Amino acid sequence: MTKQEALGKYLLRLADTNLILGQRLAEWCGTGPFLEEDLAMTNISLDLFGTAEALLKYACEVEGKGRTADELTFRRPEREFTNILLVEQPNVDFGATILRQLFVDAFDYYHYSELSKSSDPIIAGVAAKASKETTYHLRHSESWVIRLGDGTEESHQRMQNALNELWRFTDEQFEMNEVDAMLIEERIAVDLAPIKAKWLEKVIPVLSEATLQIPENTFMQRGGREGKHSEHFGFLLAEMHYIPRAYPDATW
Amino acid sequence: MVTTLDKEGIIEVLRSIPDPEIPVINIDELGILRDVILTGDHVEVVITPTYSGCPAMTQIESDIRAKLHEHGIDNIVVRMTYQPAWTTDWMSEEAKEKLRKYGISPPGRMHNAIVPLVVDSVVCPHCGSFQTAVVSEFGSTACKALYQCQDCKEPFDYFKSI
Numbered sequence: 001m002t003k004q005e006a007l008g009k010y011l012l013r014l015a016d017t018n019l020i021l022g023q024r025l026a027e028w029c030g031t032g033p034f035l036e037e038d039l040a041m042t043n044i045s046l047d048l049f050g051t052a053e054a055l056l057k058y059a060c061e062v063e064g065k066g067r068t069a070d071e072l073t074f075r076r077p078e079r080e081f082t083n084i085l086l087v088e089q090p091n092v093d094f095g096a097t098i099l100r101q102l103f104v105d106a107f108d109y110y111h112y113s114e115l116s117k118s119s120d121p122i123i124a125g126v127a128a129k130a131s132k133e134t135t136y137h138l139r140h141s142e143s144w145v146i147r148l149g150d151g152t153e154e155s156h157q158r159m160q161n162a163l164n165e166l167w168r169f170t171d172e173q174f175e176m177n178e179v180d181a182m183l184i185e186e187r188i189a190v191d192l193a194p195i196k197a198k199w200l201e202k203v204i205p206v207l208s209e210a211t212l213q214i215p216e217n218t219f220m221q222r223g224g225r226e227g228k229h230s231e232h233f234g235f236l237l238a239e240m241h242y243i244p245r246a247y248p249d250a251t252w
Numbered sequence: 253m254v255t256t257l258d259k260e261g262i263i264e265v266l267r268s269i270p271d272p273e274i275p276v277i278n279i280d281e282l283g284i285l286r287d288v289i290l291t292g293d294h295v296e297v298v299i300t301p302t303y304s305g306c307p308a309m310t311q312i313e314s315d316i317r318a319k320l321h322e323h324g325i326d327n328i329v330v331r332m333t334y335q336p337a338w339t340t341d342w343m344s345e346e347a348k349e350k351l352r353k354y355g356i357s358p359p360g361r362m363h364n365a366i367v368p369l370v371v372d373s374v375v376c377p378h379c380g381s382f383q384t385a386v387v388s389e390f391g392s393t394a395c396k397a398l399y400q401c402q403d404c405k406e407p408f409d410y411f412k413s414i
Contacts, residue, residue: 124335136389
């Protein structure tokens with residue numbers, strides 16, 4: 001693998017996680033529990049799409065085959081997406097959505113802050129911008145997880161169910177392979193081991209304040225880095241790809 | 253048609269383009285317009301998005317093209333940059349006053365360019381009270397949060413400092 005190929009894979013991986021979580025959050029558009037949260041989730045979705053688009057455009061440049069960000073979004077099959085499995089998990093209810101968001105926001109918060117020092121100026125620029133936006137996302141998800149976890153019997157139970165279901169997808173965020181090894185050496189990518197320590201330091205006290213129990217002996221799920229997805233992903237893509245497949249090459 | 257505008261003249265023309273979502277301030281006051289590079293009859297306009305996914309960017313790009321066409325400039329490239337990341341600190345005091353009069357509480361100064369993890373104090377644009385409470389961290393657009401004044405009871409938008 002050349003450095004160029006590693007960079008391409010790295011950009012796609014970062015972009016895909018943003019893109020797919022953006023798509024999941026967009027599913028709340030018009031169906032949020034109340035207007036303010038409907039707006040909040042779709043605003044966060046927009047931030048994620050924006051970050052994804054910037055990374056995809058750069059991935060296209062690096063690839064050098066003349067593909068566009070739209071083609072990468074709408075014309076890749078399932079196995080070519082390398083997002084983490086956590087972000088493709090179904091919304092279920094507002095509690096599960098916001099818990100998934102806490103896991104990703106806390107990761108993004110520490111990750112982008114480090115990545116903004118990347119030796120690659122484009123990655124550093126996108127990360128610096130996303131880093132500021134993520135702070136608002138984290139403020140939002142953190143306060144909701146505490147409020148709902150330490151809330152009514154019903155809200156607590158739903159949050160606990162969500163934690164039992166989603167905890168097994170959290171470790172994949174910190175997975176590294178030969179792509180990372182190559183790019184960390186060039187100071188383009190960030191070592192995720194120290195990010196994991198910071199993430200745990202942030203997330204565990206929030207869950208504890210929310211009176212939630214982290215499930216024990218969890219078998220951590222993985223596979224996204226190699227394009228191996230959960231059964232929910234095909235349905236997500238079917239919806240996301242429907243219009244461009246029904247009307248190929250349609251323009252505004 | 254041939255233009256006789258210099259760089260300053262072009263910037264002045266672009267200052268007549270309002271932000272599509274907050275029409276009381278223009279794209280220069282908001283800090284979206286970053287630079288104009290004039291090479292012969294070729295004009296490169298550099299813009300930056302407020303938020304990564306700002307849906308107004310396409311509109312702003314077409315507004316820039318249309319406005320420059322009116323002044324006889326056809327050889328245009330609009331380039332988008334992410335660096336340096338947009339900050340509300342680029343907004344002038346004058347622009348912030350325009351926001352306040354429009355009913356939007358303007359952003360406060362950033363400290364060390366870091367967005368704080370705790371909620372900042374926000375002034376009511378209607379009565380000037382500091383007794384305000386956040387209703388939602390996300391408002392009608394990505395750049396705003398929704399607040400309510402505890403004194404005059406008016407709900408209002410707060411332009412988040414970022």
